[in-house]
Amino acid sequence: MTEQNIQLQIDDINKKLDLILDEVYAQKQNRESMNDLMADLSIVGKDVFQNTVVQLDKAGVELDGETLASIGLRFLQNLDNINNLLEILESANDFVKDASPIVHQVGLTAIQKVNELDQKGYIEFFKELTNVLDNIITHFSIEDVRELAEKIVPILEMVKEITQPDMLESVHNAVVVYKNLETDDIPEYSIWKMMKEMNSPEMKKGMGFIMSFLKNLTAQQIKSKQEKK
Structure with missing residues (x-):
């Protein structure tokens, strides 16, 4: 083996050692950062705990250790139920996301349909129809409506007879004759x-x-x- 090959192997080993040292140094820094974070969290946690104790003491709230332990135990026992509840919430959220475009489209279609009805005059027609109903309600009393309910069958029978083809033809002929009469120039007999x-x-x-x-x-x-x- 020549000296050149030996030197190449040594250089390769040095490179690998450098990589290993860099990795060890990075892990050391991570451990130090984690230790610093844990120390900071410990300090913050202690402060939060002390402040919580002070605030609870000022509010006159007493914590029972057995009650807290019971709550913690029940929480652990119901982890499956909590997980199921979270799954239901996720499913509901997915449903809302899926249904939102449909609801949006339905809303747009409804607005478009209302606009079409407004353009055709339906909205104005029903508005005026409410005025007609108001006039009917203010003009007729409850007794009038009751009497109408009692007489509605004969009225409908009469309407049925009037709307028969032969009756309609007779009425139509009478209207045509009256329309063609020259009422301003009727001869004297x-x-x-x-x-x-x-x-x-x-x-x-x-x-x-x-x-x-x-x-x-x-x-x-x-x-x-x-x-x-």
Whole structure:
């Protein structure tokens, strides 16, 4: 083995020794830092303990050693329950994080829908509808509402009959005829002219309708009175 190889090995050993010494020195510094930290914490802990004792003494609070030991024992016995509680809290926190975007989106959708309803006039409509309800409530008494409740069935029956197709057609025809009448320029009829018009097929049919209507109306009124008795 040449002197050069020996020197290289010595240099390599010196480098390794330097690394070992550096590591030992670093560990020594860590131990010293840890010892200093423990010493500082011990001093702080003593001060905190003494201050706590003084404050409890001033407040007239007495600590029972057995009670503290019992609390500590129960705390240790319920570590599993505490762990389960923490897991539940973590799950709840995860749920809130997952649900927050959904709730946010639902809120945005609701705001957008309300804005659409407002643009279409629904909000203003319901606002005015509340005024209508206010007028109804202030105009009618509780007794009126009770009477309406008793008569609501006949009223609905009447509405049902009015909304039948043939009835709606008759009402529509009457409205159309009235709309087409020139009320400002209605011709005058003498008795002779009226008698002459009564011989027309339209007037005969109209008179027949009126007579049939009055006859059936009277018969229905008599029938209703008999049913009430």
